[in-house]
Amino acid sequence: MSATDKPARENEFQVAHHFDSADVQFDAGRMGIWLFLVTEILLFGGLFCAFAVFRSWYYADFVEAHHHLNRVMGAVNTVVLICSSLTMALAVRSAQMSKTKLTSLLIGVTLALSCVFLTIKFFEYSHKFHEGLLPGRYFTAEGFHGHHAGIFFAVYFMMTGIHGIHILIGMGLMIWLLRRNMRGEFSSRYYAPVEGFGLYWHLVDLVWIYLFPLLYLIG
Amino acid sequence: MSVIAADDDLEGAPRPRGTNYINAERGIVSWLTTVDHKRIGLMYLGSVLVAFALGGFFALLLRLELLSPGHTIMSANQYNQAFTLHGAVMTFLFIIPSIPGALGNFLVPILLGAKDVAFPRLNLLSLYLYWIGAIFTLSSIVTGGLDTGWTFYVPYASTTNTSVLSVTFGIFVLGFSSVLTGLNFIVTMHKLRAPGMTWYRMPLILWSLYATSIVQILATPVLAITLLLLMAERVFHIGIFDPALGGDPVLYQHFFWFYSHPAVYIMILPGMGIISELIAVHAQRKIFGYKAIAFSSVAIALVGFLVWGHHMFVSGQSEVAATIFSFLTFIVAVPSGIKVFNWVSTLYGGSIKFTAPMLFAMCFLFLFTIGGLTGLFLGMLSVDMHLHDTYFVVAHFHYVMMGGTVTAFLGGLHHWWPKMTGRMYSQKLAAVAAALYFIGFNVTFFSQFILGTRGMPRRYYNYLDQFQPLHAFSTFGSWLLGVGFLLMLYYLLKSLKSGAIAPQNPWGGKSLEWTDAASPPVTENFEHRPVVTEGPYEFNEGKS
Amino acid sequence: MRLTPIDIGSFWLPRQTSTLAPEVDAGFHVVYWLSVGFFVLVVGAMAYFAVRYRRRREGEKTSSIDHSTALEIVWTTIPALMLLGLFAMGLKGYASAAVAPAEALEIQVTAEKWLWTFTYPNGTTTVNELGVPKDRPVRLVMSSKDIVHSFFVPEFRIKQDLVPGAYTTTWFQATEAKDVAVLCAEYCGTGHSDMGAKIIVMDEPVYKDWLEKGGGASDLPPAELGKKLFTQRSCATCHSLDGSRIQGPSLKGLIGRSEDLEGGASVKVDENYIRESILNPGAKIVRGYPAAMPTFQGLLKDREIDALIAYLKSVN
Numbered sequence A: 001m002s003a004t005d006k007p008a009r010e011n012e013f014q015v016a017h018h019f020d021s022a023d024v025q026f027d028a029g030r031m032g033i034w035l036f037l038v039t040e041i042l043l044f045g046g047l048f049c050a051f052a053v054f055r056s057w058y059y060a061d062f063v064e065a066h067h068h069l070n071r072v073m074g075a076v077n078t079v080v081l082i083c084s085s086l087t088m089a090l091a092v093r094s095a096q097m098s099k100t101k102l103t104s105l106l107i108g109v110t111l112a113l114s115c116v117f118l119t120i121k122f123f124e125y126s127h128k129f130h131e132g133l134l135p136g137r138y139f140t141a142e143g144f145h146g147h148h149a150g151i152f153f154a155v156y157f158m159m160t161g162i163h164g165i166h167i168l169i170g171m172g173l174m175i176w177l178l179r180r181n182m183r184g185e186f187s188s189r190y191y192a193p194v195e196g197f198g199l200y201w202h203l204v205d206l207v208w209i210y211l212f213p214l215l216y217l218i219g
Numbered sequence B: 001m002s003v004i005a006a007d008d009d010l011e012g013a014p015r016p017r018g019t020n021y022i023n024a025e026r027g028i029v030s031w032l033t034t035v036d037h038k039r040i041g042l043m044y045l046g047s048v049l050v051a052f053a054l055g056g057f058f059a060l061l062l063r064l065e066l067l068s069p070g071h072t073i074m075s076a077n078q079y080n081q082a083f084t085l086h087g088a089v090m091t092f093l094f095i096i097p098s099i100p101g102a103l104g105n106f107l108v109p110i111l112l113g114a115k116d117v118a119f120p121r122l123n124l125l126s127l128y129l130y131w132i133g134a135i136f137t138l139s140s141i142v143t144g145g146l147d148t149g150w151t152f153y154v155p156y157a158s159t160t161n162t163s164v165l166s167v168t169f170g171i172f173v174l175g176f177s178s179v180l181t182g183l184n185f186i187v188t189m190h191k192l193r194a195p196g197m198t199w200y201r202m203p204l205i206l207w208s209l210y211a212t213s214i215v216q217i218l219a220t221p222v223l224a225i226t227l228l229l230l231m232a233e234r235v236f237h238i239g240i241f242d243p244a245l246g247g248d249p250v251l252y253q254h255f256f257w258f259y260s261h262p263a264v265y266i267m268i269l270p271g272m273g274i275i276s277e278l279i280a281v282h283a284q285r286k287i288f289g290y291k292a293i294a295f296s297s298v299a300i301a302l303v304g305f306l307v308w309g310h311h312m313f314v315s316g317q318s319e320v321a322a323t324i325f326s327f328l329t330f331i332v333a334v335p336s337g338i339k340v341f342n343w344v345s346t347l348y349g350g351s352i353k354f355t356a357p358m359l360f361a362m363c364f365l366f367l368f369t370i371g372g373l374t375g376l377f378l379g380m381l382s383v384d385m386h387l388h389d390t391y392f393v394v395a396h397f398h399y400v401m402m403g404g405t406v407t408a409f410l411g412g413l414h415h416w417w418p419k420m421t422g423r424m425y426s427q428k429l430a431a432v433a434a435a436l437y438f439i440g441f442n443v444t445f446f447s448q449f450i451l452g453t454r455g456m457p458r459r460y461y462n463y464l465d466q467f468q469p470l471h472a473f474s475t476f477g478s479w480l481l482g483v484g485f486l487l488m489l490y491y492l493l494k495s496l497k498s499g500a501i502a503p504q505n506p507w508g509g510k511s512l513e514w515t516d517a518a519s520p521p522v523t524e525n526f527e528h529r530p531v532v533t534e535g536p537y538e539f540n541e542g543k544s
Numbered sequence C: 001m002r003l004t005p006i007d008i009g010s011f012w013l014p015r016q017t018s019t020l021a022p023e024v025d026a027g028f029h030v031v032y033w034l035s036v037g038f039f040v041l042v043v044g045a046m047a048y049f050a051v052r053y054r055r056r057r058e059g060e061k062t063s064s065i066d067h068s069t070a071l072e073i074v075w076t077t078i079p080a081l082m083l084l085g086l087f088a089m090g091l092k093g094y095a096s097a098a099v100a101p102a103e104a105l106e107i108q109v110t111a112e113k114w115l116w117t118f119t120y121p122n123g124t125t126t127v128n129e130l131g132v133p134k135d136r137p138v139r140l141v142m143s144s145k146d147i148v149h150s151f152f153v154p155e156f157r158i159k160q161d162l163v164p165g166a167y168t169t170t171w172f173q174a175t176e177a178k179d180v181a182v183l184c185a186e187y188c189g190t191g192h193s194d195m196g197a198k199i200i201v202m203d204e205p206v207y208k209d210w211l212e213k214g215g216g217a218s219d220l221p222p223a224e225l226g227k228k229l230f231t232q233r234s235c236a237t238c239h240s241l242d243g244s245r246i247q248g249p250s251l252k253g254l255i256g257r258s259e260d261l262e263g264g265a266s267v268k269v270d271e272n273y274i275r276e277s278i279l280n281p282g283a284k285i286v287r288g289y290p291a292a293m294p295t296f297q298g299l300l301k302d303r304e305i306d307a308l309i310a311y312l313k314s315v316n
């Protein structure tokens, strides 16, 4: 992230004062991002644990509840995110090759795909709200055999909600990257922010790739 | 470097000082926007000291209340808020950020021979996050208090009508601050070591800060998610922890201790690092068992992740789990023992000078050994059944947190004070303060071991009459502690105004901050980029 | 409320009045003396070196021995072995505490803010007083109505949390016929430190008799019985008799005063209102107070309620 600390306004990237060389600075930035991603994994790790615990206790209720998720929407969203991961990877590559226009285009597509994701998620959520498939005390849906479907939805909303917040933050970062890219700040000499964001975005994608089967598919 | 004189007789003619990091730029704005790790460290230092004074103020209040059973100066609810805020402020606002934030920020780059940490702006951000978190946490004082204990056990914390939300949110933010510091240190140590600074030439405090940073990065996110779940439970009643909806209160305890046990190593490891430095420098003796000390830090950090269940032996977790946790708890005591033995061996054949930092280091060995050994009582399944949630636990953790970490912090503060401020303080007054601190501490907390084994539960506003003498004795000790701290405050502040000008190397240290950096250092730390050719503990050069 | 005192048996520990206590204490003493030994070793060596190697002149040459693999191995393995021993001792005591003998007498314990209810096999219930026979194992099956509490008997060396929504168990066998203090050891709010109870250990025949009479019914005059019940049944945890506010309103000068209720109405306090307040506290809530009072329906007999009313009248 340090690389982002010192924006090189005139296309000419300058090494921050306390680094020996641009290489060291890049390496440091990359290491910082990786460590940050580790914390993200642990953050979600806690939720995955909670999911595992409650699923094993209330197995039948969880299976019953998961049928109320919309697999089609979930699957479409999975595809959307995988595509966005691909376009982001391509964006990093094109930034490395100093193809500024192409980079902007690819980031733009990634941004658009994340909008699609959130839109679908919005419809999913409003559906759940409508049917009273809500966490804990607000669970009002009828016709369930078990008593613990509310817990399933608590976990569901916590996980997908926090994941959604990550998507939102990612969108903000993409807009920021786009602006900097249009000002021509990224080139084969300096593309660390694009790369760092790329890693973040892959992680967000990866988390969803775990969420989707766990919540929507396994019964 | 043989300027080994550090006494009041140094108050000679002050020589004029050139520019350094403190006077390089002036004005409050230059401080608030600085990216200099030394200035950030100094601001951290000020902030954590204020937090400590606040936590100490609550401590004095609650000790005063315990002078007699029943009502002494406050009501039961006020008492519950007093110990909650005392615990929360001391843990989250003081002890966790204290050594890494204040001394670590100041020292890490200098000890490595670098100009700054890897991500200077992130470093400043972490300070701001600390302030924001502190404001949220402390705002509870005026918005209804907080009475959950620092552990926020549910369902109490999800149902009480005090301001749990603002505090948990504050601690959530403080967690980010802590993660950023840890992340910064790890990258800095990997990428910014000066030429010749190999891993085994790093002063031991860096090893322990490295181990601390690992714990910060791996454990803190779990606290973040726990607090988020708690907030969601309070606001939306999502039922994860609420038994009425099928949730599980014991699950919360697992989540909480999964962070908070490793957090006790976030607290102690940096302190252990400081002790390694103090003992070596003030005994002018090559450290004994460098690698053993270095690797035991890493071992503590890693095994420390697997023992959290020892806080829950009687909470209703399964017997098998309790057995495993007890076993691992004993394993983690071994590396602490290794450190203690190596420190004592370092004193063998040394040239020990009883400077203030050395006195604190010896206090540490005394107090931490008691604290650690009483941890073994608590790790024993059967004995913990009797001692859990009694004053024995309170005494145990004050001996390790205050007797260990705070003592080490004070020692470090006295050791690097000349480097940070460029001034010497009075060694005589410092020795008096250390003695008051040592006596006051033992009076306050040793009596609590006896209270605990006799069956006095913790978090008790009111207690059996038979416990009064010991409680009164403990309260008396807390006043001694207060006087000791006031004295410390006095001579440290005085040194800023009229203390002797500190030489570059008052203690004869061999690490880079003493050999290559001025007191106080210049903005980018060194006039010339240091090149390291030997380890930091070679005290015998040029001596016959 | 006045708690039962804890009998102290030795400098460190309370008197041992259960079969488990000696076993726990054996572990305590082993770890205690081991700690004393290591403490003397560490601090003794430190003090000796500090004197022996104090700085006599500046620039002394110091030892350059920088490690010793043999020593490292010694002080890793010896403590490690000792720690294994401690672990085993702890486990042994814990195992005896975990498994109750099959013939144990079973009593249900319910905790709530801030009182204990004990239900015996014959359906009798008592509040804040647990009668048990001497020399017979007793198994407690425990749960909480609201938040986490913890059942702590210092003289028995047992402690077990009570968790809402789950059952936990513990057991003991008392060895002396005497009153034994029970304390709540898990923080539970305002009344935490007053949430005490008393175990009355009785010889078997006395216990039978006691249980027959529904838990120590007494033939005291009503006002005196009421006074006793007022502390025993934990009314005093929430109500003062000197006009000061605790959790609930003070009950000083209760009879005849006019009370503003939540929702605007007001009521003049008479015997019926007190009775209703005890049995159905949710029905009329005094303005400015939370609806925190638990119901005593089924926990107090008519005679006891009358006694309480008589007592409250007497402190007018």
Ligand code: HEA
Residues within 6 Å of the ligand: B151, B264, B265, B267, B268, B310, B311, B329, B330, B332, B333, B334, B336, B337, B338, B340, B368, B369, B371, B372, B373, B375, B376, B378, B379, B380, B384, B387, B388, B389, B393, B396, B397, B400, B401, B404, B405, C038, C039, C042, C079, C080, C082, C083
């Ligand atoms: C700085 C913080 C710190 C440190 C370092 C420790 C260190 C240890 N702690 Fe402590 N602990 C706390 C802070 C800390 N603790 C806090 C805050 C709580 C309470 C939280 C709450 O409930 O509010 C707590 C509670 C706590 C409990 C739960 C008690 C209960 O609630 O019932 C237990 C139980 O096992 C425990 C054990 C240990 C052990 C075995 C160590 C070991 O790591 C100690 C190792 C050190 C030594 C052993 C001494 C030096 C060694 C020698 C001299 C060698 C010779 C000795 C041998 C190896 C035989 N601690």
Ligand code: HEA
Residues within 6 Å of the ligand: B049, B050, B052, B053, B055, B056, B057, B059, B060, B062, B063, B083, B084, B086, B087, B088, B090, B091, B094, B095, B148, B149, B150, B151, B394, B398, B401, B402, B406, B444, B458, B459, B460, B461, B474, B478, B481, B482, B483, B485, B486, B489
């Ligand atoms: C770092 C951690 C830390 C430190 C240093 C302390 C320090 C002290 N603690 Fe601490 N304590 C905790 C962490 C800490 N505590 C925690 C985590 C709990 C558990 C809370 C819970 O149960 O939830 C606890 C609980 C706790 C209890 C138990 C309460 C109960 O269970 O009912 C008691 C009782 O005696 C106590 C007493 C003290 C005392 C007397 C000090 C003294 O040592 C304090 C000495 C300090 C001073 C006297 C202030 C000095 C300052 C000045 C004189 C002014 C200087 C001014 C400036 C710098 C501007 N503490």
Ligand code: CUA
Residues within 6 Å of the ligand: C114, C148, C149, C150, C184, C185, C186, C187, C188, C189, C191, C192, C193, C195
């Ligand atoms: Cu009930 Cu504490």
Ligand SMILES: [Cu+2]
Residues within 6 Å of the ligand: B260, B261, B264, B307, B308, B310, B311
């Ligand atoms: Cu622990």
